[in-house]
Amino acid sequence: MSFQKPSSKLNGVQKNSKGPKAVVLFSGGLDSTTCLYKAIKDGYSPTALSFDYNQKHKEELKSAKKIAKLLGIPHLIQKLQPDFFKGSSLTEKKIRVPKNSLGHTKIPNTYVPGRNILFLSFGVSLAEGISAERLYIGVNALDYSGYPDCRPEFIKAYAEAIRLGTKMGAEGNPLEICTPLQYLDKKEIVLLGSSLGVPFSLTHSCYDPIQGKPCGKCDSCLLRKKGFQEAGIPEK
Template sequence: MLSKSESNSVLTSSKSEKPKAVVLFSGGLDSTTCLYQAIADGYHPTALSFDYEQKHKIELRSAKRIAKNLGIPHLIQKLQPKFFLGSSLTEKKLKVPKNSLGKTGIPNTYVPGRNILFLSFGVSLAEGIQAKRLYIGVNALDYSGYPDCRPEFLKAYADAVRLGTKAGAEGHPLEICAPLQHLGKKEIVLLGSKLGVPFSMTHSCYDPIGGKPCGRCDSCLLRKKGFQEAGIPEK
């Protein structure tokens, strides 16, 4: 459920002369770069985050700060954690893998159906506020091998949205935009630097300890790799 103030914030955004977009926004490196790309593309974005009692829930604090700094509408959709079983990001009994980057197979940090559900919320919001685009910061190069980050998945999902929405039926379907899809972490860091992304405000760790990045999970290692290869100090 959205609060009254959040709903009013979205309605207020309709006064902007710029075309509207919805950006799925975790507060991490990729989604923040994606958000800044949406702004650079000339859109007035509404950021949509999700609270599903993830172990790295601290990322929502980063998302709030970044959205507030940009002065854009920011909605946080609360989901029951029982929707996402079988993942080490949501179940206490499962341990987040450490120092396992590059191993074959889909890691247990995969959250079943997460992007499908997040995109569906995004589509509903986007169509409701007559947004032109829905941005998602997925990446299919330097990533953990999640099937819901692959180009073929996004293409199939976009086809479903075109067929299953009023906007699509009337000939002006919502565009699913994944600007980071074919970029490695180095290129994402370089793009973020060019766009002015406040890297120090972003959070990437899957298993923070006392609010600090663990430094050993896939997400931490990929982030470190990106900054090192880009020649930019990690922040």
């Protein structure tokens, strides 16, 4: 199976450039890519929105560019000021990414303060500006690292805030925050991605890659491996 050339149909996902618009927050990782393909499957014409927020590595952004090019969809990368996010091992070189710590009970240092709040705000602004109906985000409340900005109650509260604080909401047509992975474990996400034809080999999930290759020991690598093993699908 080749993923080299975009086409109007990709493994059961039918592109629809004339369908209703959606914005997809898109990192280039397994979850956000599955979310992007789900938006297309749902009949939406997506604009992918990625962020360069001074993360230690740019492997996910490289993946995001490849996948967006493959799909032939608009892809915006919002660059934030260097050193904007503090206190996270994903952005500060002096803080080490934890390894082999899956199952911890405390919020890990891979949490980036307020990241989803900020990313969603950019997504809302873009979505309202282009008259999109939906904003997709790949948050998950099951196989995740305990991040508070991934919880269903946060998404519900945020959706209410933008209903009150946007023109679309004031006019009775609020933007829908769509979280198709919210209650799926990693196995179910892998199975969904497989059914949609997600090019897993192009996605990148590792928090702390070594020369561009996954470390295999961070939470994200371990969760990804667990998901593929439980789904009975070879990890790519």
